[in-house]
Amino acid sequence: MIDTxxxxxxxxxxxxxxxxxxxxxxxxxxxxxIKKTDGGIHAYLEVxxxxxxxxxxxxxxxxxxxxxxxxxxxxxxxxxxxLKGRIASAASKMLEKYTAVYDATAVVKLKEAGALxxxxxxxxxxxxxxxxxxxxxxxxxxxxxxxxxxxxxxxxSAASVxxxxxxxxxxxxTGGSIRQPASFCGxxxxxxxxxxxxxxxxxxxxSSLDQIGPLxxxxxxxxxxxxxxxxxxxMDSTSISEDTYSVSPEVKTxxxxxxxxxxxxxxxxxxxxxxxxxxxxEGEGYILKxxxxxxxxxxxxxxxxxxxxxxxxxxxxxxxxxxxLRVEGKDLNETYCLSRAEGFGKEVKRRIMLGTYVLSSGxxxxxxxxxxxxxxxxxxxxxxxxxxxxxxxxxxxxxPAFKLGEKTNDPLQMxxxxxxxxxxxxxxIPAISVPSGFASIEGKELPLGIQFFAPHGGEERLFSIGRxxxxx
Amino acid sequence: MIERKEIEHxxxxxxxxxxxxxxxxxxxxxGSILEYVDQLKEISDVDTGVPSxxxxxxxxxxxxxxxxxxxxxxEIINSFPEKEGDYLKVKKIL
Numbered sequence: 001m002i003d004t005x006x007x008x009x010x011x012x013x014x015x016x017x018x019x020x021x022x023x024x025x026x027x028x029x030x031x032x033x034i035k036k037t038d039g040g041i042h043a044y045l046e047v048x049x050x051x052x053x054x055x056x057x058x059x060x061x062x063x064x065x066x067x068x069x070x071x072x073x074x075x076x077x078x079x080x081x082x083l084k085g086r087i088a089s090a091a092s093k094m095l096e097k098y099t100a101v102y103d104a105t106a107v108v109k110l111k112e113a114g115a116l117x118x119x120x121x122x123x124x125x126x127x128x129x130x131x132x133x134x135x136x137x138x139x140x141x142x143x144x145x146x147x148x149x150x151x152x153x154x155x156x157s158a159a160s161v162x163x164x165x166x167x168x169x170x171x172x173x174t175g176g177s178i179r180q181p182a183s184f185c186g187x188x189x190x191x192x193x194x195x196x197x198x199x200x201x202x203x204x205x206x207s208s209l210d211q212i213g214p215l216x217x218x219x220x221x222x223x224x225x226x227x228x229x230x231x232x233x234x235m236d237s238t239s240i241s242e243d244t245y246s247v248s249p250e251v252k253t254x255x256x257x258x259x260x261x262x263x264x265x266x267x268x269x270x271x272x273x274x275x276x277x278x279x280x281x282e283g284e285g286y287i288l289k290x291x292x293x294x295x296x297x298x299x300x301x302x303x304x305x306x307x308x309x310x311x312x313x314x315x316x317x318x319x320x321x322x323x324x325l326r327v328e329g330k331d332l333n334e335t336y337c338l339s340r341a342e343g344f345g346k347e348v349k350r351r352i353m354l355g356t357y358v359l360s361s362g363x364x365x366x367x368x369x370x371x372x373x374x375x376x377x378x379x380x381x382x383x384x385x386x387x388x389x390x391x392x393x394x395x396x397x398x399x400p401a402f403k404l405g406e407k408t409n410d411p412l413q414m415x416x417x418x419x420x421x422x423x424x425x426x427x428x429i430p431a432i433s434v435p436s437g438f439a440s441i442e443g444k445e446l447p448l449g450i451q452f453f454a455p456h457g458g459e460e461r462l463f464s465i466g467r468x469x470x471x472x
Numbered sequence: 473m474i475e476r477k478e479i480e481h482x483x484x485x486x487x488x489x490x491x492x493x494x495x496x497x498x499x500x501x502x503g504s505i506l507e508y509v510d511q512l513k514e515i516s517d518v519d520t521g522v523p524s525x526x527x528x529x530x531x532x533x534x535x536x537x538x539x540x541x542x543x544x545x546x547e548i549i550n551s552f553p554e555k556e557g558d559y560l561k562v563k564k565i566l
Contacts, residue, residue, distance in 0.1 A: 101547040195527060237531035244527050301509045312486065319487070321562055326553035332563050333487070341489040349490075353482045354502055357474075358509075360485065370512045377515070412504050428527075456527070 002029060004164040009073055009221045012167065016062050016072050023062060023072040023116065027055040030074045030118060034165045042140045043150075043159035045079050045091065047119035054116050061114060069228055071114030076166035078157050079120040080127055081212065082201040083107050090203050091135040092125045094324045094343030104201020105233045106170065106212045113228045118166050121156030125345045127177055127205045128311070129153050130417040133408055134347045141404065142184060145444040148401040151181030157215050158185040162447075168225060169215045174206045175303055176397075176421025178213045179433035183396035183449025186435045188222045188466065189215045191421075193456050194428030195240035198233035206310040207238075209303075209425040219434060219466040226459060245457025251465045254278070254286050254452075255389030257293035265416050267399045269439040273448045274395045277436040277469065281393075284468050291385045291392065295377045296423065302378070303422040304415055305358050305371035311348075312355025318343060350411060379427045386455045391465055394420040396433040396449035400441060420451060430454050432462040434469045473503045 002012070002021055015021050031051060038044055048054075058072050077083060080090040082100035084107075089095040103111070110117075124134035132140040132155025140155045142148040143163035150159040154171030158181035161169050171178040173191035182189025190213045197212045204210060214225035232241045256278060260266065282288055320326035320339025327338040344352070358367035385392055397417055407414040424431035436450040450469060454461040479499045483490050490498070554561040 098551060099547070101544045101551065234533065238528060240527055298512060298515060301512050304505060304509050305512070316487075320553060322560065323548075323551040323553065328563070332565050334489075335563060336487040337489040340487055344488070349486075349488055350498060350501055352486045352488065353479070353498060354505060356482050356486045357478075357502065357506075360482075367509065367512065370515065371509075374512060374515065411501050412508055415505070415508075 002026060004029060004033060004167070007167060008218050009070065009167065009224050012073060013071060023055040023059045024052055026072060027051050027074055027116060027118075030165060030167070033163070034118070037143070037163050037165055040141065040146055041143055041159050041163050041165075042138060043121055043156045043163060043165055044076070044119045045089065045122050045137055045156070046087065048086070048117060051116065051118055058114055058116055066114070068112075068114035069224055070110060072116055073114070074116045074118050074167050075110065076118050076121045076157055076160040076169040077107075078154050078169070078171045079123055080172060080203040081106060081170060083117065083120075086120070088120070088203070090126045091123045091137055092343065092345065092348070093136045094318050096325065098324055102201065105198035105235055106229050107201060109228050109231070110170070121154070121160055121169060123156055124153035125348050126203065126315070127153040127172055127174055128347045128351055130176070130180055130414050131402070131407065132156060132181075133404065134345055136345055139404060142401050144186060144447060145401065147403055148446070149184065149404055151184035151397070151401060153177040154215060155181045158182055158187050158189070161185070161187050161215050161217060168221055170212060170225075171215050172202055172210060172212050173425065174209045175307060175418045175425050178215060179421050179431060179449070179451060180397045180417060182215055182433040183451075184401040184447065186447030187215050187217060188219050188435070188470070189213065189433045190222050190226060190459070190462065191424055191431050192226060192230065192459060193240070193245065193430045195238050195244070196430070196459070197229045198231070198236040198239045200233055200235035204314040206307040206425075207314060208310060209307060219432075219463055219470055219472055222432070222466075223463045245455070247455055247458040247461070249460030249464060251390040251461045252287060253289050253389040254281060254465070255289050255291035255385050255392040257296060257392065257394060258290045259293050259296050260394055260420070263297070263398065263419065265398050265419070266395070269400065269441075270395045270398060270448060273437050273439065274393075274450060277450050278393065281465070281468065286465070289389050291389060293381055293385065293392075295374065295381050298374045299378050299423040299426055300415070300419050302371040302374035303418065303426055304354075305367045306375065306426070308351040308355035309359050309368055310355070311351045312359065315344070315348065315352050347411070375426050378423055382423070382427050382429065382453070382455075390454070391458075391461050392453040394451050394453075396420060396451040400439045400446040400448055424453055429456055430459045430462060432466050434466040436469060474499055474506060
């Protein structure tokens with residue numbers, strides 16, 4: 001049959017075309033795994049009831065000899081991406097019963113490529129968080145250690161892949177929401193170049209930062225999904241064409257920011273693993289170079305101004321009028337206030353308030369304008385570094401997966417988890433997290449990840465060096 | 473630190489109702505986050521201009537008939553929180 005622990009897209013497609021298995025049989029294996037495992041993990045908010053029907057339709061395409069890149073590939077979708085006719089709640093009470101009116105462009109592409117949709121995965125509400133504990137429907141647990149978080153906000157997607165409850169999953173990344181859960185769960189996670197994947201049908205959080213991307217077990221699978229998802233879209237005016245950037249795919253030199261060594265909050269276990277991985281890369285013939293990322297420490301501060309500012313604008317659409325939750329008040333204004341009070345969780349409210357603050361008159365220049373300047377400084381830093389090196393390496397997250405509840409009462413501590421991932425969103429460059437080993441903590445093997453940045457349009461470089469790390 | 477009066481004002485601007493207790497919690501949280509972002513002030517004034525978002529600018533749809541013939545009409549109407557016939561129902565505003 002199939003071994004879901006080691007299965008890849010390429011292998012599955014081979015088995016399907018050789019008639020060793022049917023799509024229905026594969027789907028049944030994953031549904032069985034979900035039944036067995038997900039009670040203790042809670043990766044899924046909903047497992048679709050038509051999975052086997054989808055499987056039979058896709059089998060017809062297999063039988064007809066159709067050659068599609070994702071034909072019969074069982075996949076989990078983050079709950080903030082629209083699948084027409086299905087609920088898309090963003091793990092919020094606000095959209096508990098909201099049914100998507102259209103397919104996201106990413107979904108249209110996945111459907112055309114023959115994907116099989118297993119269900120929608122848990123996440124931090126409206127993708128705001130780094131642990132999936134901000135879901136209105138309860139947290140997801142890390143399959144590697146169920147007392148720990150899977151990371152977030154795409155925690156359900158990462159856990160579904162790590163727990164063999166989906167072959168691959170789709171997530172979204174605004175400040176690290178694909179890469180950090182990938183690191184915590186031992187998966188590969190890619191945030192493409194800003195504009196590479198259409199955001200049409202992805203619920204907006206920080207519109208200048210958001211990107212859809214894959215979570216998989218191997219770099220090869222990530223590459224297959226990336227090639228399906230990418231492409232310019234008339235429905236997203238920020239999407240870019242194939243030739244917007246031209247970058248050679250070659251990687252010889254790896255930049256290592258010296259600034260991160262004295263970064264506050266970097267766990268020694270993570271640093272040690274990072275340095276070992278670099279040594280391994282050196283052994284493979286890569287040239288390591290120290291680079292200076294002097295504004296790295298400001299990136300997070302700028303992110304926590306720009307992102308909430310965009311959040312406060314994007315969340316304004318949820319007012320209880322046109323769709324979503326409505327709580328009637330004595331007049332329209334009170335209806336807004338009550339609907340939003342009831343529909344949004346604490347973190348969403350916190351970010352709306354923070355964003356409202358930094359955009360309010362009198363503070364705009366001190367915060368928002370300043371943060372935009374930092375954005376330019378970060379872009380300049382990176383440009384200088386990429387003149388010298390082909391990719392830049394950092395740990396993906398400063399710590400291994402932390403305990404459930406450990407950071408829920410201290411939002412700032414939670415925010416510091418994003419320190420290495422946000423620069424990619426701020427600058428719009430692509431970044432990948434690949435597994436780099438484990439930390440043995442309390443008798444459990446907790447996955448760690450290494451992250452690589454490439455210049456705009458440099459995804460091929462990330463796949464090339466990522467493969468070396470995973471030994472593909 | 474952020475003053476209580478200011479938090480109340482933000483809640484009003486954000487169109488969110490809060491209990492007294494909640495407002496207190498937010499004052500503490502937002503205060504500590506602002507303290508962290510205050511490090512931005514260390515950066516001396518740099519004239520960096522307004523950074524661009526992404527690589528493409530002024531993308532507009534070609535003029536022409538963009539009417540899509542009632543596609544999704546029923547689904548949209550079905551997602552109204554309250555309706556009367558095919559009309560979206562809201563409280564009177566005048």
